Amino acid sequence: MKSERVKTEFSTVPSGRGGKKNLASGSILIFSFFLLTFYLVPSLAQTQSAPRGVIRLKVKFKSGDLTRELPRKRFFLIKGSLEDNKSLIEKLKQSAVLSRECYYRGKGASEGLIKWLTENDCDSIYCREIEEKYLSGIEAVPEFRAAYNLGLREFKSADLARRWLTVNVPADLRDGFYSEKQLAITSLIPQTGPSISVMTDRKGTAYLTDLEPGTYTISNLVGSETGKTSIIWACEREVKAVDLAIAMRRPLTLSNEKDAKVKCEIIERPLPVCNK
């Protein structure tokens, strides 16, 4: 009798409309369950992606008494510690010193062109506008003048011949040095996948963002000319999941001076004397 009463009370509801409500809420529950399964769970999984890390790179070098930042040089991020990349470090140590001056002299470039490139630390002739003064007069660069004259004949416009001057400069002198550097880099980069690279700004700063936490080696792979020497850095950094704002306060400083806090292989060699 008691059990029947309980059963009865359970099956009853205060009103008929309420009964429908109960049914509706039941189906809403089911509906919500499916909605959660199909939509929210995958989308949550997407938003809760693994936390990423950041490296703020700061590169400087000491030359004589002066410390300078290293502007406009590309640095590569390679997975693994220095120990893991031992063979790469060995290759870097054995690599030939690439000297801009020696390259261009070897290709028969004029003194004027070498001076023009050195003035702005340019690897190729693409890095600055070629102004009128380099086409005639005392500052004229013979290679530019020759290319300009070819352009003048081809385009019949002095302005166009100057603006499009580089199209008539021989490949070796145009970007041959840059291409040689790229070849060296390609042969050094481990074939484990695409590597990330960034270029330093005028203050020698660069950011490597959105990194999977782990240990990395950061290297410029080919020597950066710093006046009298060529420097290759290969430094180790453990990346932790951290906000960019925090990473900004803890830069990884690469320098040619020994720093106990940074695990680095610094390969600094004097620039070769070029045959004139």
Add this chain to the structure above:
Amino acid sequence: MGNVRSKPKGTQRCSQSAQRGILCVPSRRPARSLRLRFFVISLILVFGVVAASTQTRRRQPGRKPSPQASKGSATQYSDFLHATEKHKALTCNACHKVPTGWTAQRDFPDVADFPNHDACVRCHRQQFFTRQSFVGTGPAICTVCHVRAAPREAGRFAFGNPNRAGQPTKAKDRRQFTIEFPHDKHQNVIASGRWGSGSQTAVSFIRASFSEPADDGQKRPEYNNCTICHQRNDALIIAPLSGVPDAATAQANKFFKTMPQAHDSCFNCHWKNQKPAGDDCSGCHKPAATFEATPAPKRISAMFSHEGGKGEHVSECTTCHINITRASTLRGLTPDVPIAACVTCHKDNKKTTYPKITTIEEELAQFKKTSSCTYCHQSDVGTKKPPASHEAAAQ
């Protein structure tokens, strides 16, 4: 007794509870079937919605069926499609001559005009000359290049940029190619650093822009070589941000920099010899589904100006666009600026160097009072709680 037995169970209970004055569910079996029905309907609904959404996700933007799709229709030839099997089988220079006669339209050698009639007529004689093709407004195929489909109509739409001859342009800037551009490689070859003396200010950069700098006598900061391709944009008119005072919207046009829009920016190095050379169209132009080009990305909330207005932004481009040197392609390239980059200057400790600078600390303090950040954001974003990245940047 038999009657009682024959009564449905639910009714029995109902009568019992009715005796106690409580309303009840009249029958259990109908309730079950109702639940079942709801359950089935819910299931159908869920699967329906899921299927629909999956389809929507799969449908890529810009992959709308082309107007040329309906084979055999009269209008199918009014839009040219590079992607048809027969067109794809041709080399680019089977139709496009490099350069075309360019002196009227450009001041540099370029593919400045549509291909000659021969390029089309050799296969599409039927679309040009049959009686059917003259029904209505004339052969639709003519309007691929010509303003009107008339036998003696010489007027053509502008082909490419710049449109110096002032030719009429098509109503919609529809494109079928995207540009393959290794951004990092170009940054490498234009990289130029010049050391000064000492550790104080060390580097200056030559303005390596191929366009003439404004000759208004004003001294401008020398940015790095990004200015070869990206300069101040005075031509771009974009919709001002709504709900923003006029002073701020006046800077709206200067929010975005220019981007190369004409072959001149490429051919000045790639005309010949330097690969991909000018006649290698596919070296840069990669086939894509037809899309409509927009002059600039949509501006959302930031009231930033590269120049003037709230003060000169004198840092070099990569100080704020911290990921830009990493990009090896234009695909997915966003010149995003994290708040941490702004804080390089907009922080309280920089007040001594830049006394008038508005700092993130001030803005966060203002938010606590007014629930709105107005210096950098439009109200729709500025009234939202600052994200954790902003708080972290202020610490």
